[in-house]
Amino acid sequence: MTDYAQYAATQHPAVAPDVPDLETRATGQAADLRLWLRMLSCCTLIENEVRSRLRTEFSTTLPRFDLMSQLTHAPKGLKMSELSRLMMVTNGNITGITDQLEKDGLVERMKDDSDRRSSLIRLTPKGKRYHRRMQRAHETWIETLLGGLAPTSRNTLFDLLGDLKQSTYARLPAV
Numbered sequence: 001m002t003d004y005a006q007y008a009a010t011q012h013p014a015v016a017p018d019v020p021d022l023e024t025r026a027t028g029q030a031a032d033l034r035l036w037l038r039m040l041s042c043c044t045l046i047e048n049e050v051r052s053r054l055r056t057e058f059s060t061t062l063p064r065f066d067l068m069s070q071l072t073h074a075p076k077g078l079k080m081s082e083l084s085r086l087m088m089v090t091n092g093n094i095t096g097i098t099d100q101l102e103k104d105g106l107v108e109r110m111k112d113d114s115d116r117r118s119s120l121i122r123l124t125p126k127g128k129r130y131h132r133r134m135q136r137a138h139e140t141w142i143e144t145l146l147g148g149l150a151p152t153s154r155n156t157l158f159d160l161l162g163d164l165k166q167s168t169y170a171r172l173p174a175v
Contacts, residue, residue, distance in 0.1 A: 046145055053141055058134050063089075065138070067097050068106065068123060068131040077110060077120030106130055 023037035101107040106127035
């Protein structure tokens with residue numbers, strides 16, 4: 001039994017180790033669709049595990065972690081619309097997450113001197129400390145989850161996904 005099969009059998013009993021995954025079973029499908037399914041399943045596996053660990057170890061959600069991560073790159077703060085654009089979610093989603101984080105004392109709203117109608121959101125000192133702890137754990141989780149790949153395979157995959165990203169951007173319709 002492979003390491004993945006052992007892990008799947010113990011952690012995710014619904015995944016039978018001797019049954020091929022969806023993208024392997026999709027032999028009648030186009031190679032591009034099978035590749036898309038493989039990438040999606042990998043991302044979903046990792047994202048679900050990160051969500052679970054954030055919930056269990058920090059009593060938080062991935063969207064809260066993501067919003068705080070965006071704010072670490074903007075010490076002076078960001079407008080709600082900027083957060084919405086960076087996180088690719090609606091302003092309403094950002095407002096709800098921000099309200100919760102503010103209630104917990106992790107972010108604060110400040111008036112924007114350049115636009116009195118807007119507020120800037122930034123991490124509080126408590127939010128910075130909390131996020132640093134989560135960030136360190138998150139990095140360890142990702143290293144653990146991807147640690148089964150040989151360094152050469154990891155580098156090759158990184159380069160190939162970079163090629164895919166550029167190729168995809170080139171094929172997107174002009175906006």
